[in-house]
Every structure is written in C-alpha cells, then in structure tokens.
Amino acid sequence: METGWHRSQSLGSAGLRLHVLLCSSLLLNALFIAQKFLRTSPPPTAPERLGDGLSWALQAAKEAEDVAAVDCSGHGSVFLDGVTGEYGRPGCECNSCFSGPDCSVRTPNCAADAQSGDPLFLEPYWMRHAAASTVVFSGWHRLSYITTDGHFNSVELDRQIRRLHRAVGNAVVDDKYLVFGTGSTHLINALVYALSPEGNAASPPASVVATVPYFAMYRSQTVMFDGREYRWDGTTAAWANNSSRNSTRDFIEFVISPNNPDSTLHKPVLTGSSAIVDHAYYWPHLTHIPAPADEDVMLFTTSKLSGHAGSRFGWALVRDEKVAKRAISYTEQSTVGTSRDTQLRVLKILEVILANLHGKEDIFAIGYDVMSSRWRRLNAVVSRSTRISLQKMPPQYCTYFNRIKEPSPSYAWVKCEWEEDDDCYETLLAAGIISLTGNVNEAGTRYTRLSLIKTQDDFDVLLERITEFVDAEKHGRAPAASSSM
Amino acid sequence: METGWHRSQSLGSAGLRLHVLLCSSLLLNALFIAQKFLRTSPPPTAPERLGDGLSWALQAAKEAEDVAAVDCSGHGSVFLDGVTGEYGRPGCECNSCFSGPDCSVRTPNCAADAQSGDPLFLEPYWMRHAAASTVVFSGWHRLSYITTDGHFNSVELDRQIRRLHRAVGNAVVDDKYLVFGTGSTHLINALVYALSPEGNAASPPASVVATVPYFAMYRSQTVMFDGREYRWDGTTAAWANNSSRNSTRDFIEFVISPNNPDSTLHKPVLTGSSAIVDHAYYWPHLTHIPAPADEDVMLFTTSKLSGHAGSRFGWALVRDEKVAKRAISYTEQSTVGTSRDTQLRVLKILEVILANLHGKEDIFAIGYDVMSSRWRRLNAVVSRSTRISLQKMPPQYCTYFNRIKEPSPSYAWVKCEWEEDDDCYETLLAAGIISLTGNVNEAGTRYTRLSLIKTQDDFDVLLERITEFVDAEKHGRAPAASSSM
Numbered sequence: 016m017e018t019g020w021h022r023s024q025s026l027g028s029a030g031l032r033l034h035v036l037l038c039s040s041l042l043l044n045a046l047f048i049a050q051k052f053l054r055t056s057p058p059p060t061a062p063e064r065l066g067d068g069l070s071w072a073l074q075a076a077k078e079a080e081d082v083a084a085v086d087c088s089g090h091g092s093v094f095l096d097g098v099t100g101e102y103g104r105p106g107c108e109c110n111s112c113f114s115g116p117d118c119s120v121r122t123p124n125c126a127a128d129a130q131s132g133d134p135l136f137l138e139p140y141w142m143r144h145a146a147a148s149t150v151v152f153s154g155w156h157r158l159s160y161i162t163t164d165g166h167f168n169s170v171e172l173d174r175q176i177r178r179l180h181r182a183v184g185n186a187v188v189d190d191k192y193l194v195f196g197t198g199s200t201h202l203i204n205a206l207v208y209a210l211s212p213e214g215n216a217a218s219p220p221a222s223v224v225a226t227v228p229y230f231a232m233y234r235s236q237t238v239m240f241d242g243r244e245y246r247w248d249g250t251t252a253a254w255a256n257n258s259s260r261n262s263t264r265d266f267i268e269f270v271i272s273p274n275n276p277d278s279t280l281h282k283p284v285l286t287g288s289s290a291i292v293d294h295a296y297y298w299p300h301l302t303h304i305p306a307p308a309d310e311d312v313m314l315f316t317t318s319k320l321s322g323h324a325g326s327r328f329g330w331a332l333v334r335d336e337k338v339a340k341r342a343i344s345y346t347e348q349s350t351v352g353t354s355r356d357t358q359l360r361v362l363k364i365l366e367v368i369l370a371n372l373h374g375k376e377d378i379f380a381i382g383y384d385v386m387s388s389r390w391r392r393l394n395a396v397v398s399r400s401t402r403i404s405l406q407k408m409p410p411q412y413c414t415y416f417n418r419i420k421e422p423s424p425s426y427a428w429v430k431c432e433w434e435e436d437d438d439c440y441e442t443l444l445a446a447g448i449i450s451l452t453g454n455v456n457e458a459g460t461r462y463t464r465l466s467l468i469k470t471q472d473d474f475d476v477l478l479e480r481i482t483e484f485v486d487a488e489k490h491g492r493a494p495a496a497s498s499s500m
Numbered sequence: 501m502e503t504g505w506h507r508s509q510s511l512g513s514a515g516l517r518l519h520v521l522l523c524s525s526l527l528l529n530a531l532f533i534a535q536k537f538l539r540t541s542p543p544p545t546a547p548e549r550l551g552d553g554l555s556w557a558l559q560a561a562k563e564a565e566d567v568a569a570v571d572c573s574g575h576g577s578v579f580l581d582g583v584t585g586e587y588g589r590p591g592c593e594c595n596s597c598f599s600g601p602d603c604s605v606r607t608p609n610c611a612a613d614a615q616s617g618d619p620l621f622l623e624p625y626w627m628r629h630a631a632a633s634t635v636v637f638s639g640w641h642r643l644s645y646i647t648t649d650g651h652f653n654s655v656e657l658d659r660q661i662r663r664l665h666r667a668v669g670n671a672v673v674d675d676k677y678l679v680f681g682t683g684s685t686h687l688i689n690a691l692v693y694a695l696s697p698e699g700n701a702a703s704p705p706a707s708v709v710a711t712v713p714y715f716a717m718y719r720s721q722t723v724m725f726d727g728r729e730y731r732w733d734g735t736t737a738a739w740a741n742n743s744s745r746n747s748t749r750d751f752i753e754f755v756i757s758p759n760n761p762d763s764t765l766h767k768p769v770l771t772g773s774s775a776i777v778d779h780a781y782y783w784p785h786l787t788h789i790p791a792p793a794d795e796d797v798m799l800f801t802t803s804k805l806s807g808h809a810g811s812r813f814g815w816a817l818v819r820d821e822k823v824a825k826r827a828i829s830y831t832e833q834s835t836v837g838t839s840r841d842t843q844l845r846v847l848k849i850l851e852v853i854l855a856n857l858h859g860k861e862d863i864f865a866i867g868y869d870v871m872s873s874r875w876r877r878l879n880a881v882v883s884r885s886t887r888i889s890l891q892k893m894p895p896q897y898c899t900y901f902n903r904i905k906e907p908s909p910s911y912a913w914v915k916c917e918w919e920e921d922d923d924c925y926e927t928l929l930a931a932g933i934i935s936l937t938g939n940v941n942e943a944g945t946r947y948t949r950l951s952l953i954k955t956q957d958d959f960d961v962l963l964e965r966i967t968e969f970v971d972a973e974k975h976g977r978a979p980a981a982s983s984s985m
Contacts (some may be wrong), residue, residue, distance in 0.1 A: 071630035145556030154633025325840035353811035
C-alpha cells in the first residue's frame with residue numbers, strides 16, 4: 016500500500032482512476048449486499064419456495080444433519096428416533112463394548128457378541144454416500160393403500176430390483192414374478208402357503224424339510240403358523256433315500272445358498288419336490304457368484320444386500336404364475352403389502368448401488384474387501400489352534416468380479432475339536448465369546464456360529480477374544496478373560 | 501459524479517480520503533468474496549456441514565420439494581417413487597375421474613368409486629403441515645435389526661402412542677402392553693394365535709367368530725392361515741344362546757367398534773369368551789368418544805387415525821402379559837417386527853398431531869368438520885329417496901370435544917328398500933356407483949357399503965351420482981348415468 020500511496024500522489028490523473036475504481040468497488044459492495052439479502056431462505060413453514068432456497072423440507076433436513084453431526088467417537092451413532100435424554104434430544108447409541116455419552120469409554124473385559132447376523136459392516140459405506148442415499152418423506156407421501164402398480168407395490172422398485180439382478184448376474188429375473196415381503200422372513204410362510212395343497216381334507220399336508228445345518232427360522236416359523244395344509248417334517252436326511260416319499264405327499268424343501276450357518280453353496284437334495292431357495296447371501300460381497308441362480312422359487316432380502324435389516328424388505332422371484340399369485344395374496348391378506356415408506360427408501364438405496372457398480376465405490380467391491388479381510392485375519396489366528404477349527408473355503412472364480420476371489424463368508428462355522436469341549440457354545444462363552452450354538456440347526460453342540468458381518472468394533476473385540484483363547488491353549492487352560500465373565 | 505470530481509480536484513487532501521474509502525471498499529469486497537467462497541455448500545458427498553447451510557441432506561430435500569411443486573390442478577399428486585415418464589421424472593397421479601398430464605381433464609359420466617376404505621380425506625391436512633411432518637432418512641438410518649427397546653420397537657413411538665391415547669381419552673393404556681404390527685391387519689392373526697390354545701392335540705381348536713355385519717378380513721385371514729389351534733366358526737348368532745358353547749372349546753370373538761360397515765359402536769356379545777376389539781375408527785373425527793375403551797385386547801391403526809394407510813402400521817393394547825408376549829413373538833417370527841423406517845415416520849406424525857390437539861389445527865376437529873359435512877350432505881340427498889336408506893345415527897355427546905356432535909361416520913351403510921332391488925350393489929352399480937356389497941359381511945345383498953373417507957373429488961362424484969339416482973326416482977327408472985356404464 017505504501018508504494019501505491021506515493022504513486023497516487025505523484026501522478027496527476029490518479030484522482031480519476033481512483034474515482035472509477037472507488038465507484039465500481041462501491042457498486043460491487045452494493046451488489047454483494049443485495050445478493051446476500053436475496054439469499055435469505057424463507058421461513059420453514061412458508062408453503063412456496065423462494066429462489067434456490069428450501070421451504071418446508073428445510074427444518075427436517077437440518078434436524079437430520081444436526082443429529083448426524085453429534086460426535087460418538089466413531090463407536091456409535093445418534094438417530095432421529097433415539098431415546099431423548101435429559102436435554103430432550105436423542106443421545107449416542109454406542110456399539111457393544113463402548114459406553115459413555117460420546118461412546119468413548121471401552122468396557123474392560125467385554126464379551127464379544129458374535130451371535131446375531133446384524134449386517135452393520137456396510138454402515139460406513141452409507142455414511143460415505145450420505146447425499147445420494149438420503150430420502151425426504153413429506154407428511155402426505157403415499158397415504159393411500161394403492162401405489163403405482165394399482166395395488167401395493169412400487170413399479171419403479173420392481174424395475175430396479177430386476178435391473179440389479181441383471182447387472183450383478185446373480186439371478187435370472189426375466190421369466191419370474193416378483194413378490195414383495197416385510198423382510199424375506201415374511202415370505203418364508205407365504206411360499207410354504209403358496210406351495211402347499213389348497214385347503215381340502217383330500218390331500219395330506221405337505222412336508223416342510225431342510226438339510227442340516229439349516230437356518231432355524233424355517234422350522235420355527237413353520238411350526239408357529241402350524242397350518243393344516245403343511246407341517247414341519249424334519250431334515251432331508253430322513254427322506255433322501257426313503258421310498259415312502261414316493262407317496263401322494265408333497266415335499267417343500269428349504270435350501271439357503273450360501274448356507275447359514277456354514278456359508279457354502281447348496282442345492283436341493285430331494286428330487287421332484289418343491290424347493291424354496293433362499294439367496295439372502297448370494298451377492299458378490301458375501302460369496303463368489305458362479306452363475307445366475309435360476310431356481311423356480313428364490314428369496315432375497317435387503318438385509319444382506321445393502322445392510323438395511325431394520326427396513327424389513329425382501330422379495331421372492333417365482334417362475335410359476337399360480338404360485339406367485341398365491342404368495343402375493345398371502346402378503347395382501349396378512350399385511351396389505353409392505354410399507355410404502357420402506358419401498359421408497361429401498362428404491363433410493365438400490366439406485367445408489369446401481370450407479371456405483373464396477374466403479375471405485377462399488378458396494379460389492381468395498382463390502383468384499385471388508386469381509387475377506389475379516390475372514391483372513393480370523394483364519395490367521397484360528398490356524399494356530401488345535402482346539403477349534405473353521406469351515407474350509409477355497410478361493411473361487413466369481414463371474415461378477417471376473418476373477419478368482421478369496422472367501423468372504425458372513426459367518427464362521429466353528430467346530431470344537433477337543434473331546435472335553437462337547438458344547439462348543441459354552442466353551443467359547445467361557446472365553447468371553449457369544450456365539451450361536453449348532454443346536455438350533457440340528458448340527459449338534461460340537462458346532463457353533465460366529466457372525467462376521469457386524470460392526471468393525473464387534474469384529475475387533477471378537478478377534479481379541481479369539482486370540483486370547485488360542486494363545487491360552489499352550490497353557491492347556493481356558494484364557495484369563497474367562498475369569499472376568 | 502461531476503461535483504465529486506471537481507471537489508477532488510479542488511481539495512488537496514481528497515486523494516487521501518478517496519484512498520481510505522477505496523481501500524476499505526476493496527477490503528469489504530475481499531471479505532464478501534471470502535465469505536461467499538466459504539458459504540458455497542460442500543460437494544454432496546462431503547461429510548461435514550459449513551455454517552448454517554445444509555450439506556448431505558440438501559439434494560434430497562430439493563428433490564422432494566421439486567416433486568411436490570408440480571401442478572396437478574388440485575386433482576392429483578406427484579410422488580418421489582412415481583412411475584418415471586418420458587422425461588425420466590415422475591408425473592401426476594390423478595384422483596379418480598380426472599386425467600391428463602396435470603389431472604385437469606374431468607372424465608365424463610365417470611363412475612363414483614366408493615368401494616375402498618382409503619383414508620385420503622386427511623391428505624390436505626398433511627399438505628398444510630408440510631414443514632412439521634416431514635422426515636429425512638439418512639442412508640444409514642437404523643440399518644440394525646435392533647432398535648431402542650433392545651428388540652424391534654421404538655421406545656419413543658411407544659411413548660407417543662400412549663401419550664396420544666391419554667390426551668384423546670379413547671383408550672386406557674396404563675395397564676396394557678403395546679404390540680406393534682405391520683398394519684393392524686398383521687395383528688388380526690397375531691392375536692388369534694396369542695389367544696388360541698398352545699399347540700397340543702388335547703385341547704380342541706378355538707372358534708373364531710364375529711357378529712353380522714362384520715369386517716370381512718377377520719374371516720378371510722383366519723381361513724387363509726388355517727392354523728390347527730383355531731378355526732373360523734361363523735357368526736355369534738349361532739352361539740349366543742347355544743348351550744353347546746358350555747363346552748371345553750374356547751371362543752375368540754372379533755368386534756369392531758365403531759363397526760365397519762355400519763359405523764355404530766359395538767360390544768362383545770358372547771359372555772366369558774376372549775374378544776379382540778378393533779378400534780380402528782375409535783377416534784374423535786370418525787365417532788363420538790363416550791369413554792376410554794378398556795377391553796383386554798384392543799386394536800388400533802394409523803390408517804384411520806392420521807390417514808397413513810400406505811405406511812402399514814398398527815398396534816394392539818393387551819392387558820394380559822402372556823397374551824401380549826405371544827402376540828409379540830408372532831410379530832417377531834413372522835416379520836422380525838415392523839419397518840423401522842415407518843416407525844420413525846409415524847413417530848413424527850404423532851408428534852404433529854399431539855402438538856395441535858385442541859388448537860385451531862387439531863386433526864380431529866378438522867377431520868370431524870370434513871366427515872360430518874359429508875354425512876350431512878349425503879343425508880340431505882338420500883332423505884328425498886324411497887328407494888335407498890342409510891343407517892340412522894343420532895347426535896351424541898363426545899368426551900373429547902366436550903359437546904354433543906352430529907355424526908361423522910366413515911361409511912354409509914345403504915339399504916335398498918324397493919322389492920325389485922334385491923341386489924343393492926348391482927342397483928347402485930347401474931347408477932354408476934361402485935360400492936361394497938353386504939354379501940362380504942354376511943349382511944346379504946339388500947345392503948351395500950359406501951366409503952366416505954376418500955378424497956374430496958371421490959366424495960363430490962359420489963354425491964353427484966347419488967343425486968342423479970335419487971332424482972330419477974320420480975321418473976320410476978334408473979338414472980340416465982346408467983346408460984353410460
């Protein structure tokens with residue numbers, strides 16, 4: 016400025032130039048001030064929008080961002096419907112083994128809870144894709160029972176589900192009917208109903224069966240509903256080579272592939288019977304995809320695809336029109352379809368997944384990296400053990416990634432090898448590890464399931480406890496951690 | 501400017517003053533520019549918020565407001581998940597009897613569809629309360645199966661439901677367990693299951709019954725599930741004075757009060773049996789409230805409370821712990837609870853309703869004005885008819901409004917009085933009116949139900965057709981409209 020100042024004194028025509036500069040500068044000030052004024056967004060309750068500002072959606076958007084901005088130390092989250100604390104605002108909900116108002120306190124000697132299949136490993140993905148995956152619901156969104164297909168289902172969601180299967184190559188959809196359910200759980204009995212003989216005393220009830228080890232809910236739900244047209248009839252082993260099966264009785268075989276609990280690919284074992292093939296885990300982050308699945312009746316769910324378990328949304332792909340229509344009428348009679356709110360939210364989630372396929376933010380590539388690294392780290396520890404072993408999973412070619420992949424299973428299927436450990440669940444529990452006993456799927460107490468799809472915190476604590484457990488072997492006793500249980 | 505220019509020439513120190521002005525002005529510009537720069541909202545994927553602006557929620561909020569801003573001539577709406585038209589954006593979904601890209605074309609001789617109980621009469625209320633009732637869902641909202649009660653239900657939603665019943669005075673909640681369902685429809689069979697003998701060959705199946713005219717889904721759903729522990733056993737008339745009822749057999753009586761179809765208050769008729777009392781319509785906009793309901797097992801739903809039928813949310817209030825726990829285990833086994841997305845949305849809706857009780861925007865006062873005026877206008881027309889009659893509804897005292905109210909029923913229960921009109925549904929259909937025949941609730945074909953809770957457009961067309969129908973009586977023939985059907 017000093018230099019400029021001397022120059023303006025020495026130059027005669029400086030006044031003019033200064034003045035022009037000043038005037039334009041003042042004009043610029045005025046413009047900025049005016050613009051700043053026009054920028055002010057309208058009051059939240061104003062019905063109409065002004066300029067680029069938001070109107071009625073602003074308040075809720077701020078609420079959502081305020082809640083999301085609360086710091087939970089990376090070990091928890093705040094949600095809009097969280098329990099309101101003393102200040103009337105929801106607080107941090109901490110991951111297991113963390114506590115305190117900001118989830119910063121690590122619980123000492125915390126047991127690792129690896130029991131449930133809560134698919135939280137994808138939470139960081141959705142936080143990274145906040146803008147694209149957010150949905151705003153107006154108060155009047157879809158009040159009606161009736162939505163775009165003239166009944167209870169979204170035409171656009173149907174379209175995106177089919178697009179996704181085609182793009183991923185994990186199921187043939189072109190010759191299938193699509194049935195929506197309140198989670199694939201809702202469709203378990205819907206399909207048993209649809210495949211059972213229509214209620215008449217003439218035909219005997221259908222036998223509902225599965226192969227050990229199987230997903231326990233097939234049995235528990237079938238037994239609970241206890242319809243006259245079907246009955247739970249045990250495991251396929253009893254029927255596979257059984258001539259009595261050549262009767263008038265229908266069989267409905269549940270198959271889950273990849274299998275829950277052991278994560279291997281399965282096929283129906285009873286020939287000439289109806290099969291419900293549950294492909295909840297048949298996505299490229301959780302298994303290799305050898306070919307598109309093309310069974311007559313297939314089940315899928317958002318829970319294991321995108322991690323949206325709480326939304327309760329699943330679907331069935333059904334080849335036969337009559338079976339599909341009976342399953343649809345079941346969902347209409349039992350719940351009048353699925354939540355239209357959830358249908359919109361899932362639509363948005365699938366659009367984000369589709370937009371990123373094969374890109375650097377491919378949910379399957381990112382999910383695969385997480386899950387395969389968890390499996391690798393767990394194996395590295397367990398391979399040092401003579402006391403427990405895991406299912407063997409070789410690398411396999413995946414058509415989606417077009418290469419051979421290391422395994423990335425959702426669950427570790429643990430066998431206790433020492434004779435005295437005849438209840439593997441109890442053995443791990445004594446070491447501060449909560450698992451799901453093989454008893455629930457008739458595999459026996461020698462086996463137990465560890466969930467690998469929960470939060471990173473859950474997995475880290477699990478790996479700690481397993482490491483202590485394996486390290487304790489050489490001392491021929493249960494690990495120190497057990498004393499604190 | 502001339503003056504200034506001369507002054508700067510004449511005054512020696514003008515250069516200094518100009519310079520100070522210029523500098524401060526330039527500085528101000530620099531500040532504005534800097535501020536403007538900082539103001540620019542971060543790229544949608546940026547995790548953090550700057551200043552008062554929105555970050556990741558902005559894009560979705562704009563999408564929602566853009567869609568809502570589309571003009572459908574007041575005869576339709578655009579929704580985010582609408583079918584995307586040729587321009588890749590969802591278009592207007594028109595009310596019945598309207599068409600065209602902006603729903604401005606009235607369909608000539610359009611039949612009035614008064615068949616379904618689609619509760620769209622409250623849509624204008626939610627449009628008026630846009631800001632308060634909007635909810636923003638982040639992509640990572642409640643991925644988990646587990647929510648705030650440690651299971652599948654929102655603690656805050658439970659609290660608001662109880663607050664609402666206390667504030668309205670339509671149900672005693674303090675000694676009741678709360679069971680969430682995917683619509684109250686989901687809870688029909690959940691409660692039949694919970695009240696039936698636990699599966700064992702010893703005890704005979706429970707008899708599920710209802711009083712004519714009853715809501716048809718009690719029968720159709722019970723028959724569809726066809727569990728071994730219960731069976732549909734007809735109407736109460738067959739059992740009311742029947743000594744055979746003094747057997748070991750349990751009875752489960754469905755009662756809906758106000759009744760669907762005839763909108764009158766009902767009580768159980770079978771003494772000493774379990775009753776499931778459906779209070780879907782027991783809210784002050786649809787009936788008078790003589791006293792808080794206090795039956796052992798009661799059903800409620802958002803569909804008729806707030807109009808959110810598409811969200812699929814309902815709840816049961818259950819006095820007995822064992823019955824409540826069996827019903828809850830049913831909802832867990834059948835669907836793993838209700839959509840957590842819908843639970844958040846319903847929470848917001850109830851908060852808006854509670855905040856406005858007894859104020860000028862009380863949803864019950866506003867809903868009552870709409871429904872009572874529809875009933876009054878329909879009666880004014882039908883009172884001129886000898887051919888059809890409606891249920892008689894006297895004014896009644898309502899504890900919520902603390903005054904005697906004119907009736908505001910959800911349905912008109914029409915009887916055809918002329919001998920030749922032995923199928924009342926067909927008689928009305930010939931006059932361009934689509935109703936729900938009394939056959940479905942065993943009331944016979946002399947009766948048929950007209951829904952009064954749909955859109956204003958639906959009601960206006962209905963009133964037109966009914967007026968033509970009544971005016972045609974004096975000519976002793978069906979109205980002109982019938983020729984165009």
